[in-house]
Amino acid sequence: MTDRQEWWRGAVIYQVYPRSFFDSNNDGIGDIPGVTAKMNYIASLGVDAIWLSPFFTSPMKDFGYDVSNYCDVDPIFGSLADFDELIASAHHHGLKVMIDQVLNHSSDQHPWFVESRSSHDNDKADWYVWADANPDGTVPNNWLSVFGGPAWHWDSRRRQYYLHNFLDSQPDLNFHHPDVIDALLDTVEFWLKRGVDGFRLDTANYYYHDIELRNNPPKDEVVEGSIGVRLDNPYAYQLHIYDKSRPENIAFLKRLRSLLDQYPNTTTVGEVGCDFALETMAAYTQGKDKLHMCYSFDLLTHDSSMIHIRNTMETIEAGLGDGWPCWSIGNHDVERVATRWGKNHDSVAKCKIYMAMLLTLRGSVCLYQGEELGLHEAKLAFEQLVDPFGINFWPEFKGRDGCRTPIPWKSEPLGGFTQSSAPWLPIAESQRPMAVNEQEGNRHSVLHAYRDFLHIRRSYPELRHGDIQFIYNDETTLTFLRSYHGKQLYVAINTAGQDTILPVEHKLTALTLPEAIHSGYIDGDTAILPPFSILLASVIT
Template identity: 55%
Template sequence: MTHTPWWRGAVIYQIYPRSFLDSNGDGVGDLPGITERLDYVAALAVDAIWISPFFTSPMADFGYDIADYRDVDPLFGTVADFDRLLAKAHALGLKVMIDQVLSHTSEAHAWFRESRASRDNPRADWYVWADARPDGTPPNNWLSIFGGVAWQWEPRRGQYYLHNFLAAQPDLNFHNPEVQAAQLDNVRFWLDKGVDGVRLDAINFCFHDRALRDNPPKPAELRTGRGFSPDNPYAFQYHLYNNTQPEMLDYLERLRALSDGYTDVGMLGEISSEDSLATMAEYVTPRRLHMGYSFELLTDESSAAYIRSTVETLEAKLGEGWPCWAISNHDVQRAVSRWGGADAAEALARQLVALVCALRGSVCLYQGEELGLVEADVPFEALQDPYGVAFWPTFKGRDGCRTPMPWTSDAGDAHAGFSQVAPWLPVDARHAARSVAVQEAETDSVLQAARAFLRWRRAQPALVLGSIRFLDAPEPVLAFVREHDGQSLLAVFNLSAQPVAWDLPSQLSPRWLELAGQIGAQPQDSSVTLPAYAAAFAEI
């Protein structure tokens, strides 16, 4: 029998370390806090954890601005703490993925401090430097995702440097072979430590257009970019030249060759381009990345037609590649609120876990998704995210999905068991009411339903490894068949808050399954009634 890699069909639980558990009473989550709660994670029946950055950083972008790729920031602990976390996770049968942010560093990184000092030092060409135009303005019209121009003036060199994100996150020059080799070495460092996978942040941003050509303007009616504020001028351009360059394909093959030197390592790329699905198809091949995910299901659009079109479009392009799906993460509004509104029903939260875990591919579940957490309400005076501060009040940033994990709801504990002191972001009272302790005591909670579904999914080859084929169904019904190794499963979802009847295709004779915690189907002779937010599965 051929070996199935661990990542293929895996459910990967994303941990945002600042907000998982504070073990030392400073108001910020840390690596020992993660280690302390790994038993909880393992009990979810997930296959792996992905830990957002914990490396040395000034925290301008909360760890995605790295000052030392090979050390742990004291805020989160020590390298020894990470080693203990890794050992315990492996003892519990959990794989461990870490973030690697290759396209840019912190301005505090030693590489950048040297590069900015002069035009003739050994690392002078390690970042993207360019002369001003004759009138002193930046070299082209590129914009930063976080607002404003993507160029920052550096008086020590008398040049601008590129930053696709914050000005404190200068972009590395991947056209320099030394930069490529250095970042491969940084990935190798953690693979040598025994991590099982790497999530490559903003991986299509590594290379820029050598000629620094202007990005063309985008018509006003098409300025609906994903993952950023609707009033952000970043949406005013087609981003053809500041990212997603053809040179990246060769570098992905070098990353894959590196990972192939280790036993059963998975590489997952985060991809956001003008046509993210097409870029995924290019990046996720047997010679490049193992998996890729984009922002297509991290948007406000949640119709059955949109989900079907997104998946089918990717399937048609992907070939032998393997997708990974997510509907929530640390960068977007929580899915329950995004798709269900302010008063979303708990049934929707149960359904969303089942829906994303029923699609073909691997899955990233974000901490708190198994609790059905809504988007937290963070007042302006408590905001930490520079993105939210810059675009307030039309866009509140990413703090609402990053608030602390609620472990308890004990009277008198305003911090929900996350910390003994005021945490870095306030705990939403609605989250405390949905804490782990509360939901573990309820037999019909979102947590119990998520656990039951994930345990059941793990035993279904069709859901873990199978093909996917969509069936015609009227809105708001989403229906598809998953098949593998002789097993055929029908998955049907009513994406609305009202019951709906669906006339079954004539060739189907489903045997409906009763799944703990899920609202299932109510079958008739040739049709089925799907209650509000039903997630129904049948053998066919």
Template identity: 55%
Template sequence: MFEEAETGQEAVMPSNLIKDPDWWRGAVIYQIYPRSFNDTNGDGIGDLNGVTEKLDYIASLGVDAIWLSPFFTSPMDDFGYDVSDYEDVDPMFGTLADFDRMTAEAHKRGLKVVIDLVISHTSDQHPWFKESRSSKDNAKADWFVWADAKPDGTPPTNWLSIFGGPAWEWDSRRCQYYMHNFLASQPDLNFHNAEVQDAVLKAAQFWLDRGVDGFRLDTVNFYFHDADLRDNPPLSADEMPSTVDPTNPYGFQDHVYDKTRPENLVFLEKLRRLLDKYPGTTSVGEIGADGQAVELTASYTEADKRIHMAYSFDLLTPQHSAAYIRRIVEEMNAGIGSGWASWALSNHDVKRVGSRWGEGLDTRKFAPLGAALCASLRGTPCVYQGEELGLTQADVPFEKLQDPYGIRFWPEYKGRDGCRTPMPWVKDNAHAGFSDTDPWLPVAPEHREQAALEQDKDAGSILNRNRAFYAWRQNVTPLKKGDMTFLESPGETLVFTRAHQGETILCAFNLGQSHETITLNGLELEDLKAPGFTGTAQGTTLSLNGLDAVFAKVVS
């Protein structure tokens, strides 16, 4: 499927030439969750050969790079985010040879390859941890965060795990607690130990030597903990950000001691020096820190010093009014300094944007609008697999849940499985063309109607509208690298300019469902006829239907 002869779509060659070390600045990154993308060996789980098989499809989207969620050797307690070997491929995904072939084929199509680097913690099955827990005086005894119990036997601090309960697990071998920010089977590495830093940098170098173009850095602000093991203070009710989940007590603390420590900046400088030895590589960090996103993005992505870009969860929330989006983006633009943001509306950890923001709306209108908005903000947009099809959140019944996070907090929180269900490739197939056997998660019945091959046949589909927009965007440099300024606009509209090297583009989005006419005094506009949208710009006036957009060149 999706060879050029079958789709009628010629692959768009992205403009991420290796001669441009800043190719990542404003590039469109397509996130692949390999388990759910395409299964070629019939075990119900996607694999690296499945990615290779769909590279023509990915290239046809007009994106610049792929980001692969983890495929390393793992017991899969957290589906690859618990690594037991940093320098090999888990057999369920294939082999190192399969990875090399996929990378080579991606590069032939002009696609960069970014992989997830999960180094804040390992699996408890990693040889490093097995040795560390064997005694208090072995060579790796201090490679993980170990601490004695308090005199009453309780954990050393009040730190909590994101996945529920204390962030400490008692180990009967050492008769000590070890720290875990996530599952108890995901012990945290001790970055205060220089040998640990060297070991994870060696793992990064292994993949750089294999030709990867960069890393997505999982939980990039979780690497260091407070060496003095001080308790986190509580947050008062008026201090808690609106993103706090009331079903999970993790959000009740101010996490000043278990993450986001100042030592992190020094390590990120070491990582950047390694990346700089491989010209054209990049890095994007995941920052999990309520209320500090701007400050941390600015410091973590300071130009030429630490990582290249970072994203937070500020647009991965239920809030989506025009006023909210404008506030979040303006605060980032004002505070980021020389740094660079990355933006996403969906990923493998949150409810799909088609349901979070698009509930009750016409998906055929909302999905292309959301994609274009994300790709027009100052920063680098990430598109999560299936987002280009307008997929909504799947409802996975409890008996078929796989996510330990969802199982623990069910039914108030249903976990992450609903955004991880298999990619639908064809409509009339038992498993939507994803696999020849029962997949690890069920295919959502409603996703069949949105299958990629079905949409490929329809010139006006969400898929083809997104393809057309990304292809058009490739030649509009201000949308990739330009500065950004918001203009006043009514209702649920967002109007802003992107300016780069003397060229200014105006972008206008109507997130509401009513028609809006906007007059911009002092600006003369030339409509750019962006594909897929019916809004118009004439003189100083914008005309926007509900869930529509317009792009115009500012001529005076």
């Protein structure tokens, strides 16, 4: 297979959350024409592809992750013609387009569910996961929703419970039914025929459930701060072995891959969230007959230590085989990196060094819109929240709205995002100094650092495709080699606010980095790393 056909290996994928990107018609909501209008900006970053968060027809109870029509654009975002124009514009700029596919569940307003809930004997009666109540009327088992409470909702029409891993308005589809598989793959092919280059698969390990509906066991130990664990959410107290990550999922992923193989140069990246995410990533991407890539939540936690980074990388490398990882340190579901890892102290410098770290690790990369500006988490009052997850768990959990506020294009009251006086989420006043127009004129800005480093990554195949070999780490320092076709790059990263001095066993020639990036240097057989700096050097053999 040629490099051109495997464009996704080492690719950098820019995640666009359309509601918050750019509002082209001034109704307060970002839209597809707004993304097209900013295509020059996206291309200028030096990324390879765009991932569009859902824009399908939806009642928007979970802002598009509750789909009521998989094959159309919701009017608030535009039309199919607008989407076709976006595809054409992206391809003209040399960018691939990936779209979110939410296959695990639909909206309760989807015609499939409307029919399914109408009776026990209609054509789609078993397209969703229905179960009788226990003799005392209680829920069928102990499964819990990610959004809090039981994962079962009573339906008075069918007089049964239906399964929902997320909101009760997001019923889970029954992947054990072959007609469901066929119908979902038809919706995937609909978009392939329109020219999309790939799919980001939402909750890719949730598709199948245990057909016997066995109870999940409790966790032996619940440690706050570990992957996905918040003690205010009872979901963290179970070991989720029966409600997700089922072995039957492998067969579906193979069917999905078989479909994509009929459309050359297309790809998939699956979102994997579970207790054994790294092992699941390996299982889902090995063998070149399932997913092309997966990413987990392992780098979306509050642990930014280089100990954690190295442990995560080495764990997946040890079990990955011929599979391929994709990494992300920010997305639409987690607190922004500048706040989560930067702690708002030297956050500009920290945003740059964590970006450099991410772009030098082995694998493909997803960058969330606004990370290239160093945006911090917006602070919202309870009455400003729209995210049902945040509303349910306030005040211990502030929800996801703080990372979803509109992109500030200009340092003006409405941020250049819209002319509407009522954007769907408030424009964060504290982010206005970080607007695109402000950073364009500052050669030392986070924006310029991203552009510069993305150009460096494209220039060195070692960074896009090479193997990785870790050398040293402590809490704040990480060093490793990237090797490809006989060439090696030495990478040393310092995420601390003081100098770090490291012995170097290799003969090195340091690369000259652009001024927006804090660079280390070599002094004899020593690497000198100033605060928040990176050293890139060619290994002389």
